[in-house]
Amino acid sequence: MGIAGIKALTFDVFGTVVDWRSSITREGQIFGRDQGVEADWERFADDWRALYQPSMSKVRSGEVPWTKLDDLHRMSLDHVLAKMGIAGISDDAIDHLNRAWHRLDPWPDSVEGLTRLKEKFILATLSNGNVALLVNMAKRAGLPWDAILGAEVAGHYKRQPQAYMKTADFLGLAPQQCMMVAAHNADLVVARELGFRTAFVCRPTEHGPSQSTNLEPELNYDFAVSDLIELAQQLDC
Amino acid sequence: MGIAGIKALTFDVFGTVVDWRSSITREGQIFGRDQGVEADWERFADDWRALYQPSMSKVRSGEVPWTKLDDLHRMSLDHVLAKMGIAGISDDAIDHLNRAWHRLDPWPDSVEGLTRLKEKFILATLSNGNVALLVNMAKRAGLPWDAILGAEVAGHYKRQPQAYMKTADFLGLAPQQCMMVAAHNADLVVARELGFRTAFVCRPTEHGPSQSTNLEPELNYDFAVSDLIELAQQLDC
Numbered sequence: 119m120g121i122a123g124i125k126a127l128t129f130d131v132f133g134t135v136v137d138w139r140s141s142i143t144r145e146g147q148i149f150g151r152d153q154g155v156e157a158d159w160e161r162f163a164d165d166w167r168a169l170y171q172p173s174m175s176k177v178r179s180g181e182v183p184w185t186k187l188d189d190l191h192r193m194s195l196d197h198v199l200a201k202m203g204i205a206g207i208s209d210d211a212i213d214h215l216n217r218a219w220h221r222l223d224p225w226p227d228s229v230e231g232l233t234r235l236k237e238k239f240i241l242a243t244l245s246n247g248n249v250a251l252l253v254n255m256a257k258r259a260g261l262p263w264d265a266i267l268g269a270e271v272a273g274h275y276k277r278q279p280q281a282y283m284k285t286a287d288f289l290g291l292a293p294q295q296c297m298m299v300a301a302h303n304a305d306l307v308v309a310r311e312l313g314f315r316t317a318f319v320c321r322p323t324e325h326g327p328s329q330s331t332n333l334e335p336e337l338n339y340d341f342a343v344s345d346l347i348e349l350a351q352q353l354d355c
Numbered sequence: 356m357g358i359a360g361i362k363a364l365t366f367d368v369f370g371t372v373v374d375w376r377s378s379i380t381r382e383g384q385i386f387g388r389d390q391g392v393e394a395d396w397e398r399f400a401d402d403w404r405a406l407y408q409p410s411m412s413k414v415r416s417g418e419v420p421w422t423k424l425d426d427l428h429r430m431s432l433d434h435v436l437a438k439m440g441i442a443g444i445s446d447d448a449i450d451h452l453n454r455a456w457h458r459l460d461p462w463p464d465s466v467e468g469l470t471r472l473k474e475k476f477i478l479a480t481l482s483n484g485n486v487a488l489l490v491n492m493a494k495r496a497g498l499p500w501d502a503i504l505g506a507e508v509a510g511h512y513k514r515q516p517q518a519y520m521k522t523a524d525f526l527g528l529a530p531q532q533c534m535m536v537a538a539h540n541a542d543l544v545v546a547r548e549l550g551f552r553t554a555f556v557c558r559p560t561e562h563g564p565s566q567s568t569n570l571e572p573e574l575n576y577d578f579a580v581s582d583l584i585e586l587a588q589q590l591d592c
Contacts, residue, residue, distance in 0.1 A: 188527065240490055250527025253477055253502050265490050266501075270525065271508040288507065290425065290487025 121340075121353065124315055126289050127235060128244035128267070128282075130300035131252065133324040135232070135261065135346070136222035139163050145218035153211060155204055160326065162198065169194035174246060174275040184273060186248040192216045219247070220254035225321070229260050231346025234355040242267045244285045244298065246275050265289070277308040286314075299349065303336040310337065317341035317349055358577075358590065361552055363526050364472060365481035365504070365519075367537035368489065370561040372469070372498065372583070373459035376400050382455035390448060392441055397563065399435065406431035411483060411512040421510060423485040429453045456484070457491035462558070466497050468583025471592040479504045481522045481535065483512050502526070514545040523551075536586065540573040547574065554578035554586055 132138050139160070146159030173190040176182045195216050199207070232241060242265040243252050252266045265288070269275045272284035286293050293313030300306050301321040310316045318335040320342070325331070335342040343349045369375050376397070383396035410427040413419045432453050436444070469478060479502040480489050489503045502525070506512045509521035523530050530550030537543050538558040547553045555572040557580070562568070572579040580586045 240494065242490075248527070249502060249504070249525040253479075253526065257477065257501060264494060265486060265503045267486070288486040289490065290485070 123295055124239065124297050124353075125291055125295040126240035126242055126286075127297050127299050127317075128242050128285055128309075128314070130276075130298070130302060130305050131243055131245035131247055131255075132222070133321055134299060134301040134319055135228045136224050136255065136259065137324070138167065138219070138222050139324065139326055141222040142166060142218055145215060145221065149211070149215045153204075153207055157202055157204070162202065164326070165198050165201070166191075166194055169197060178275055178278055186250075186270060187246055188216065188219075188248050188251055191219055217251075217254075220251050221258060222255055224259045224261060225345065227345035227347045229262075231348075231350050232262055234350035235346070235353065236262050236264065238353065238355050240264045240289060242285065242289060244268045244276070244282065246281075277305060279308065279312055282309055282312050282314060297340065299346075302332055306335075306339055307337060310339070315340045317343065319346065319349065320344050360532055361476065361534050361590075362528050362532040363477035363479055363523075364534050364536050364554075365479050365522055365546075365551070367513075367535070367539060367542050368480055368482035368484055368492075369459070370558055371536060371538040371556055372465045373461050373492065373496065374561070375404065375456070375459050376561060376563060378459040379403060379455055382452060382458065386448070386452045390441075390444055394439055394441070399439065401563070402435050402438070403428075403431055406434060415512055415515055423507060424483055425453065425456075425485050425488055428456055454488075454491075457488050458495060459492055461496045461498060462582065464582035464584045466499075468585075468587050469499055471587035472583070472590065473499050473501065475590065475592050477501045477526060479522065479526060481505045481513070481519065483518075514542060516545065516549055519546055519549050519551060534577065536583075539569055543572075543576055544574060547576070552577045554580065556583065556586065557581050 129135055142163035143159045146162045150157055150159060173194050177185055195212065235241060241263050243263055245252060245268040248270045249266050256263055267285045267288055269281050272281045274280035286296050297315035297317055298306055298309035299317045299319060301319045301324060306316040306318060316339040318339045322329055322333055341349060341352055343352060366372055379400035380396045383399045387394055387396060410431050414422055432449065472478060478500050480500055482489060482505040485507045486503050493500055504522045504525055506518050509518045511517035523533050534552035534554055535543055535546035536554045536556060538556045538561060543553040543555060553576040555576045559566055559570055578586060578589055580589060
């Protein structure tokens with residue numbers, strides 16, 4: 119099956135489409151200013167994100183029942199704030215900070231790239247973000263998704279196979295008709311094993327200036343590009 | 356809670372946003388021409404649609420396991436074609452006809468109305484249509500949904516309460532923050548009982564020129580309008 123057989127592009131979002139680290143750092147700075155707290159907010163972003171995979175692991179293993187990413191984020195945030203010695207903050211203020219993940223900024227190429235790709239393909243999220251998070255993010259950032267799919271509606275977090283397979287099934291497509299677009303090799307490796315086409319987007323500063331992972335495609339994916347505008351070009355959009 | 360508290364509009368689709376009867380009649384005519392079959396294609400549309408609620412009833416009651424609307428439509432279509440004495444058609448041609456529900460035309464006001472409403476509200480489907488059907492319909496018709504929700508991702512057909520409540524939950528909203536928009540009193544009655552705000556859209560020719568049902572709002576809904584442009588006006592969009 120050539121490129122002509124691809125009907126949908128399914129996107130990882132955090133890191134691939136939006137720049138979570140800069141955005142969470144900014145939201146931490148705003149929180150700090152409002153609450154009169156000084157801290158290293160880049161480190162805060164990294165520490166919060168570091169609890170992301172461990173928090174989902176408990177759901178994947180069945181140790182805890184299905185929990186939305188918003189709620190996992192909140193548990194992780196409470197932990198990080200406690201570790202930073204930040205206390206006495208109102209629940210509303212912490213909830214607003216928790217929803218910083220709804221207010222992530224896109225990479226500079228994302229809106230133009232997606233808008234061009236949408237002319238030719240179905241664009242769906244295949245993210246661990248919950249539906250509300252992704253809808254609110256899209257409204258604010260102008261991300262033109264055709265469908266908000268992924269972990270919450272599949273009932274399984276990536277990189278469990280069901281997250282991918284249920285997304286293809288919701289779209290009424292075979293895995294071969296879907297192309298997974300991600301900045302993370304581990305995501306693409308699983309998608310490819312399941313029959314998805316794959317596109318690697320290099321995001322060398324997702325984790326800041328000293329990032330050492332995901333700087334190169336580790337397999338021979340169908341596409342490897344530097345941003346979503348280049349992907350649109352390569353897909354003749 | 357006033358109008359200011361409404362965050363999302365959740366839409367019935369068949370009949371409310373798109374004109375299924377004219378579209379299915381047209382698709383039947385194309386099928387008839389291609390296959391050399393003469394028939395009353397308006398009656399075909401009505402007969403096919405008449406099997407819609409009974410087919411979902413079997414899923415609602417648990418008599419059959421979860422089945423996508425595409426697949427229920429196909430079983431109903433096979434039944435209707437057999438009753439019409441139409442046989443010897445290729446599976447591909449029947450499948451194409453079955454997917455006529457992916458190619459329904461919007462009412463003349465729908466795209467403008469939704470586009471205006473989208474500026475102020477989250478727009479989500481709350482339809483019995485499966486995700487692929489609704490995504491393909493939206494791509495073709497230009498319906499600017501923020502999220503494709505409803506029966507399939509909720510795992511329950513309307514008018515089971517879970518279809519509504521899970522949609523609100525996916526959006527991270529209380530029912531009171533959602534307004535159900537529908538051309539069918541029965542849909543709005545259930546939504547209102549569950550705490551949704553409600554808007555009735557009068558579609559007096561959904562069932563053709565001699566329609567006798569849903570010509571008037573049967574309860575005192577929050578809004579009652581003649582089309583989606585009027586709804587946008589009433590919501591200051």
